Amino acid sequence: MKVSFIGLGVMGYPMAGHLQQAGHQVCVYNRTRQKALDWVEKYQGTLAETPKAAAQGAELVFVCVGNDDDLRSVVLGEQGALAGMQPGTVLVDHTTASATVARELEALCNAQQIGFLDAPVSGGQAGAENGQLTIMVGGNQNTYEKAEPVMQCYARFCRLLGESGTGQLAKMMNQICIAGAVQGLAEAMHFGQKAGLDCEAVVEVISKGAAQSWQMENRHKTMLADQYEFGFAVDWMRKDLAIALQQGRELGVTLPVTALVDQFYADVQAMGGNRWDTSSLLARLKR
Structure with missing residues (x-):
């Protein structure tokens, strides 16, 4: 298929690459043009100078940018992706954004007989x-x-969960779960180190039981080594948690653990850890 991919960050860059490697004809757009040039050199697709130009002729248009405002900036307006799309095509938004903007974009797409999916991703x-x-x-x-x-x-794994906005609400649940899991893991690692335990050996045992999690399996070694210069940045996690907390307020739902961990991430930012991996909650406990 002829497709376009808008947004070549740490997620979008390889995602667009997988599309090209699978045999699709991929045209990319990125606000930093050099990143698009690098992608074309690596994957042999094509690039466009505007989102509109990237979307022209594409059957599917994928977007993966930073937040609601970024999303509107590349989708709407005279040079936005919607301006280049034809009836019967589909806009797929992989951005982690609000359910509000998802419903807003769906309404605009419907007016042009364009399909819309909000499809946030997890997996880092x-x-x-x-x-x-x-x-x-x-x-x-x-x-x-x-x-x-x-x-x-x-x-x-990919699943349709409901009407427009449902994907974003599900991603909020995902981030709420991760926040609690990473804080629990950080506290456990800190406790074990203070107790003089071989935390590597302990994790090998407890990861085979009920405490097992993706975070434990994939982050405990780097946490114990105080290595955080990689992975999903604290700045982005705080953005995601802010969306979840705002949605919780609108629903009348209290999220006390999420709110607390969000403030712990603010402490990490104050330590200069804006771009550290989310597992850096341990660094906060050890300061």
Whole structure:
């Protein structure tokens, strides 16, 4: 298929690459043009100078940018992706954004007879690079069936969960779970080190039981080595948690652990850890 991919960050860059490697004709756009040039050199696709130009002629347009404002900036307006799309095509948004902007974009797409899916992903940079992302999708069944086979190029698991906005709400649940899990792991590692335990050996045991988690399996070694210059940045986690906390307020739902861990991440930022991996909560405990 002829597709376009807008946004070549740590996630979008390899995701677009998987599409090209699977045989699709991929045209990319990135606000920093050099990143698009680097991508074309690596994957042999094409690049466009505007989101509109990238979307022209594409059957599917994928977007993966930073937040609601970034999303609107590349989708809307005279040079936005929607301006270049034709009726019957599909816009797939992989950005972690609000459910509000997802519903807003769906309404605008519907007015142009364009399909829309909000489809945030989980799995981090490694999941994107290895084509092993989990994709949470909101939208209608017919639109999903058009896009799902193509999303499988970089997916480990993909599921339609409900109407537009549902994918973003599911991603909020995902981030709420991660916040609590990482804080628990950080406290356990800190406790074990203070107690003089061989934490590596302990994790080998407890990871085979009920305490097991992705964070434990994939982050305990780097945490014990005080290595955080990689992975999903604290700045982005705080952005995601802010979305979840705002949605919670709108729903009348209290999220006390999430709010507390968000403030712990603010402490990490104050330590200069804005771009550290989210597992850096341990560094806060050890300061």
